[in-house]
Amino acid sequence: MGGLDVEEMLQTIETECRYTKGITGVATIRPQVLEAMGRVPREQFVPNFYKSMAYENMPLPIGHGQTISQPFIVPPPLKQQLKNGGRLVIPIGHPAMTQQLMVLEKDKRGKFTSSDVLSVVFVPLTGSGRGTPRTDDKFAEPD
DSSP states (O other), rough: OOOOOHHHHHHHHHHHHHHTTTHHHOOOOOOOHHHHHSOGGGGGGGGGGGGGTTTTOOOOOTTTTEEOSSSSSOOOHHHHHHHHOOOOEEESOOOTSEEEEEEEEETTSSSSSEEEEEOOOOOOOTTTTTTTSSSOOOTOOOO
């Protein structure tokens, strides 16, 4: 079973950034950051069982209860809005596909932790607008 390669991972990150712009205010990631991410050999940090998944947009175990972060993480502007002791649940992934619900918590000292809750698929609303593309959709591809 083959996973994404480095280029596909970088394309996924750029797409995720565009789709989450409406809640993060960040539409792009600096080319230097993407270049640096592309140079990291993620498969060298995970056990053999996970090597084929090294470039997927998900955290992976690296042993001793630790994980390598998923490539696309919650942008700082969104995290900064969270008060100490606060919790934020956000869907991560393309809106038209299965998404992972992630819980981001900020403890009383201001330290962040995150955990994946479950995979979800959001179903479009039914009714008169069903099947009609929205032009005001904040997740829509730019023209």
